[in-house]
Amino acid sequence: MVPMPARRHKTVQAVAGTIRRHGLVPAGAHVLAAASGGPDSVALASILRELSGVRRGGFRLTLAHLDHRLRAAAARDRRFVAELARRWDLPVVSGRRDVRALARRRGVGIEEAARMARYDFLNRAARKAGAGIVAVGHHADDQAETVLMNLLRGSGLRGLAGMPIRRPLAPGSEVTLVRPLLEVRRAEVVDYLEARGLEWMEDETNRSRRMLRNRVRLDLLPMLERDYAPGFAARLARSAEGLRAVQQLVAGRAAAAWDGAVAVATARSIEFRLDALAGEGCAVASEMFLAAMEQLGAGRGNLTAAHLGRLWQVIIAGRGGQRVELPGRVRAVRSGRRLRLTRST
């Protein structure tokens, strides 16, 4: 890394530190930055642009914008991102997905479908552009929101561990997803945008208190910080970081035991050997169920600790014929010494 120029904003310094400590962007990499047009994504793109030009550790940058066909302002946002790219002289890849139709087809909620569509688009766009890294704009306050939401709906380890700072974009993908803003607070992002005189597009749905995530962000987190635990959001993000280390340990054991525990795997169905699951214990077995949900295309995010608890009961105390209904139209059925997860179409 070259010495930092004096005029580098402190948020840019913080992000540069995150990128260096976690090795998020190898020198010479091609980074695709997800750009919705919202404040976090504008800051992400601009900060990465400032960092891309350093003499050592420089990288290529491309913007990627997906129209989810969910909001009236979608065309406005697309034009805004295109204009940013023109002004900054950056290439931009655009795409469009019908998220509502996807939600119906997959039997999941709108938010989960939007997430699926976004990551599918980013995966294709990265491979098309030849980019090995996809960057998204989640910051420490998003992390705290995510962990708290997961807690409210009863998640286990994986949910409470929050979003990783880097991971494969999809299972087995060679494209890496990174979150360079994950260690800075929302206030630092806003401070940067103001210091640079940058504009952004507001997503009006972010203010609706009909969505749990918005109430958590607008009401619950500020109340907890004020009345119960000053600095709570930052602490929550740190607790999540500790849990991710544990999660890696569990995921490593699950990956090592996978082949021995899976008797049959097809696109629609995965059949586990009960004795292998029981031998690995509840934590590792739960991780395998989450991996199975992902492989079946049902999304691991909707499986709660209650689901995992019921599956574990069927393993250790159940009988043949017992079944557990899971999200995303997946059903688990015990048959002899096997447990089969099947997704109906």
Added chain:
Amino acid sequence: MVPMPARRHKTVQAVAGTIRRHGLVPAGAHVLAAASGGPDSVALASILRELSGVRRGGFRLTLAHLDHRLRAAAARDRRFVAELARRWDLPVVSGRRDVRALARRRGVGIEEAARMARYDFLNRAARKAGAGIVAVGHHADDQAETVLMNLLRGSGLRGLAGMPIRRPLAPGSEVTLVRPLLEVRRAEVVDYLEARGLEWMEDETNRSRRMLRNRVRLDLLPMLERDYAPGFAARLARSAEGLRAVQQLVAGRAAAAWDGAVAVATARSIEFRLDALAGEGCAVASEMFLAAMEQLGAGRGNLTAAHLGRLWQVIIAGRGGQRVELPGRVRAVRSGRRLRLTRST
């Protein structure tokens, strides 16, 4: 187990199920039940008394009461428990500890000192009475409170996993601590007390909103149940159960790696080999630090994810001479390829 008599209250049935599923009380055991005189402890003692007489799976029951010397009503509570024991024809063991003095001596807070005094008393009382099992009255709502409090102060895995349903009363102790009420809600406990016409002593400090735990119980949890996530307390207790399975996995690895990672251990100081800690990874190393805090008598409960994060930074990126101040007058100092935790007296 004999068939249940028709008049058995449903809370008693639920507790009998918990005891059976988790194998908390072997037939013929001698159980020492902690009895503060509060509603949970009265319900615990009474339910255990109802269950102690069954033909198979019966057990002996003794009450244990500790005067913490913290409240004006201490003498009243002691007399109340003695009177209960007389009426129920049960033996009772009483003790007295100066918790305020202990807190000063150990450099910990009152709540932590009260916990230490209680468990020390129960350990001695159990050994004196020849009881292999100590039962305490925590229920599912206590569990949710504990997990939420730990979350607010930034705990890692162990804090978020909450209270185990059974564990050795002290490290290496042959006495087992069990929580037979951990799967029933506070409302079920109250319902039982009313059905049996039982009285209890109110602890007036439970209503003071100066203590965080009381505000969590009286304000935060009811608000979260009402406005954000109906059934939240039960879900939180279940999430904690899943995390305990993970915690066992981590603790198992830590125990297996302990001898190889500890170079020197005395009553005041534990010296770790850095390379061994680094090789085990952050999650297992953190578990070892928690075990070390306990061995040093500093209490593991006060170590936050932030402390563990700083210790891990010193391991992987630190230099000789670097130190981290920990709760309970413990200091960690890096020296060469060693990290020494020392507790000052």
